[in-house]
Amino acid sequence: MSVLVFVEGLNGEIKKSSLEAASYGSQVAQTLGTSATAVAMGDISQNALAKLGEQGISKVLYDADEKLEKFVAEAYVKVIAKAAEQENAKVLVFAHSNIGAAVGSRLAVRLNGSLATNVTTLPKTDGAFTVTRSVFSGKAFAEVELTSDVKIIAVQKNNFEVSQNAGTTATVENLSADVTDADLTTAPKETVMQETGGGVLLQEAAIVVSGGRGLKGPENWHLIEDLARELGAATACSKPVADMDWRPHHEHVGQTGITVSPNLYIAIGISGAIQHLAGVNSSKVIVVINKDAEAPFFKAADYGIVGDAFEVVPKLIEAAKALDK
Amino acid sequence: MKILVCISNVPDTTAKINFTSDNTAFDKNGVQFVINPWDEYALTRAIELKEAKGGSVTVLNVGEADTEPNIRKALAIGADDAIRVNAHPKDAFFVAQQIAAVAKENSYDIILMGRESIDYNGFQVHNMVGEILGIPSITPAFKLDLIDDATARLEREIEGGKEVVEVKLPFVASAQQPMSEPRIPNMRGIMTARTKPLKVVEPSGAEAKSAYVSFSKPEKKGGVKLVDADNAAELITLLRNEAKVL
Numbered sequence: 001m002s003v004l005v006f007v008e009g010l011n012g013e014i015k016k017s018s019l020e021a022a023s024y025g026s027q028v029a030q031t032l033g034t035s036a037t038a039v040a041m042g043d044i045s046q047n048a049l050a051k052l053g054e055q056g057i058s059k060v061l062y063d064a065d066e067k068l069e070k071f072v073a074e075a076y077v078k079v080i081a082k083a084a085e086q087e088n089a090k091v092l093v094f095a096h097s098n099i100g101a102a103v104g105s106r107l108a109v110r111l112n113g114s115l116a117t118n119v120t121t122l123p124k125t126d127g128a129f130t131v132t133r134s135v136f137s138g139k140a141f142a143e144v145e146l147t148s149d150v151k152i153i154a155v156q157k158n159n160f161e162v163s164q165n166a167g168t169t170a171t172v173e174n175l176s177a178d179v180t181d182a183d184l185t186t187a188p189k190e191t192v193m194q195e196t197g198g199g200v201l202l203q204e205a206a207i208v209v210s211g212g213r214g215l216k217g218p219e220n221w222h223l224i225e226d227l228a229r230e231l232g233a234a235t236a237c238s239k240p241v242a243d244m245d246w247r248p249h250h251e252h253v254g255q256t257g258i259t260v261s262p263n264l265y266i267a268i269g270i271s272g273a274i275q276h277l278a279g280v281n282s283s284k285v286i287v288v289i290n291k292d293a294e295a296p297f298f299k300a301a302d303y304g305i306v307g308d309a310f311e312v313v314p315k316l317i318e319a320a321k322a323l324d325k
Numbered sequence: 326m327k328i329l330v331c332i333s334n335v336p337d338t339t340a341k342i343n344f345t346s347d348n349t350a351f352d353k354n355g356v357q358f359v360i361n362p363w364d365e366y367a368l369t370r371a372i373e374l375k376e377a378k379g380g381s382v383t384v385l386n387v388g389e390a391d392t393e394p395n396i397r398k399a400l401a402i403g404a405d406d407a408i409r410v411n412a413h414p415k416d417a418f419f420v421a422q423q424i425a426a427v428a429k430e431n432s433y434d435i436i437l438m439g440r441e442s443i444d445y446n447g448f449q450v451h452n453m454v455g456e457i458l459g460i461p462s463i464t465p466a467f468k469l470d471l472i473d474d475a476t477a478r479l480e481r482e483i484e485g486g487k488e489v490v491e492v493k494l495p496f497v498a499s500a501q502q503p504m505s506e507p508r509i510p511n512m513r514g515i516m517t518a519r520t521k522p523l524k525v526v527e528p529s530g531a532e533a534k535s536a537y538v539s540f541s542k543p544e545k546k547g548g549v550k551l552v553d554a555d556n557a558a559e560l561i562t563l564l565r566n567e568a569k570v571l
């Protein structure tokens with residue numbers, strides 16, 4: 001019996017959310033007195049795979065089939081199911097990403113397992129096996145018991161530290177799941193990656209700087225971008241900002257947009273409508289900059305400045321520049 | 326073209342979230358329920374496809390009788406008929422089993438759902454239904470067009486980008502904005518919805534694979550700490566030394 005973690009790659013590296021999942025998985029393995037194995041495919045370097053040892057992974061099963069370079073749910077499910085069988089995995093861990101949650105759900109059916117997504121705690125294993133998940137758009141938590149023999153967990157991003165046992169390496173073994181054309185009917189015809197300001201993926205970012213209608217127009221976005229660059233943050237926006245094409249839709253955060261759970265969310269010129277909050281409720285620290293002291297966002301904030309963004313943000317950029325990083 | 330749209334019944338986004346006194350269930354008291362916002366994108370896109378290509382749109386909900394006002398609302402927006410599987414949705418797997426059972430009986434060309442239900446935020450049901458039926462599940466999609474009677478073209482969000490996928494019917498997809506512009510029912514829609522068929526079927530015996538034990542709410546924030554605008558740099562210091570997030 002072992003714990004199996006699915007890790008996703010991007011540009012040869014392993015995504016931060018998957019490193020978090022790997023750290024989580026090895027902690028679960030420790031509690032259960034077993035070892036953690038990772039399964040991977042696609043565009044990840046051998047070096048990056050071996051480095052998973054730093055997150056407590058002892059072995060990595062890698063399917064080098066180039067047909068797996070791009071995400072295809074059916075094919076990925078096949079590879080992970082094969083790894084799960086080989087390892088006799090009873091707990092499977094994923095990042096709660098679009099890919100991880102999709103593959104995890106299909107595997108739950110295939111492996112006859114219980115699934116919990118958006119998980120925010122390590123499992124309790126004394127007696128029943130339970131985890132806590134974020135529900136109601138971050139407004140509540142639910143403790144859920146996973147009743148099947150096989151347990152599948154998709155962990156919320158930015159919720160678990162990436163553990164670092166520097167220098168420890170994992171052994172990398174080849175795995176072949178014999179993916180055929182029949183498994184590839186939904187292979188993408190085209191993949192378009194977005195420009196990520198400073199290379200930080202919004203969904204994975206530890207810090208997010210977000211702008212609303214209070215910024216008056218797209219020509220002022222350098223304020224958001226400059227502050228984000230200084231802090232190593234990703235940029236985001238409110239819905240009207242995307243609707244007016246000031247910013248692309250993939251930056252729009254909220255109930256109808258992207259959900260983020262960074263350590264720090266800085267909202268500038270955003271009123272804090274409940275639909276916006278639905279996408280940022282799980283942020284650990286919220287900072288609000290708004291010229292209206294009555295803006296509802298201040299109620300959800302940890303820190304705030306009542307003031308004009310055009311005067312305040314340049315000062316923040318200067319102060320951020322002065323930080324030693 | 327036969328399209329099935331699955332809708333869940335969720336607390337209005339502005340509703341206060343409370344639980345019963347022993348924290349074992351959501352407290353419905355005084356809460357208004359709506360069609361899950363993401364499902365509205367699926368519903369309107371299904372109706373648009375029907376308007377362009379002909380066919381029918383069936384809405385499906387797994388829920389108890391109190392979900393019927395929202396099923397009627399979906400009919401008023403433009404679905405042709407509805408099915409309610411008369412059961413409390415115990416967990417995602419239970420719901421997926423019910424949806425798959427209905428789909429097996431009626432063979433739909435496309436099964437559309439929302440990205441996730443905003444109450445339990447599972448992001449599970451669509452992919453489970455795809456796996457049970459052995460058909461592709463494209464999630465979350467923000468664009469869906471038909472290339473011909475047998476093929477669709479979808480754009481799906483992946484972290485940091487998008488993928489264009491062409492897929493043979495039948496398939497499952499889940500919708501998010503900007504797939505369509507949700508519609509508000511008009512008077513005529515509301516009138517005709519009353520007479521559109523709403524079939525109630527009993528669940529087929531599937532068990533759940535998870536159980537909700539208890540609910541809790543995040544600790545209340547200590548209130549906002551305000552920094553003077555003239556002294557804005559102080560904020561950066563606080564974020565580093567006090568909040569320890571920089």
Ligand SMILES: Cc1cc2nc3c(=O)[nH]c(=O)nc-3n(C[C@H](O)[C@H](O)[C@H](O)COP(=O)(O)OP(=O)(O)OC[C@H]3O[C@@H](n4cnc5c(N)ncnc54)[C@H](O)[C@@H]3O)c2cc1C
Pocket residue numbers: 211212213214215237238239240241252253254255256257268269270271272273274275276279289290291292295307308309310362
């Ligand atoms: C079904 C539905 C779904 C929705 N989904 C989303 C969603 O996913 N995401 C989302 O964001 N919204 C969503 N909305 C819209 C939401 O209700 C709000 O309308 C929206 O979030 C407001 O955006 P905003 O704060 O940028 O603009 P506004 O509400 O116009 O607020 C602008 C703010 O900027 C401040 N301001 C102005 N000038 C300055 C200045 N110089 N310096 C500092 N502050 C300044 C103002 O005081 C004000 O508080 C949804 C609405 C509905 C009905």
Ligand SMILES: Nc1ncnc2c1ncn2[C@@H]1O[C@H](COP(=O)(O)O)[C@@H](O)[C@H]1O
Pocket residue numbers: 331332333334361363364385386387388414417420437438439440441442443445446447448449450451
């Ligand atoms: N009780 C239900 N009845 C019908 N469809 C549902 C139900 N619950 C979830 N769905 C559908 O599945 C999608 C994903 O839900 P979830 O996996 O719960 O996040 C929703 O957007 C709905 O389209």
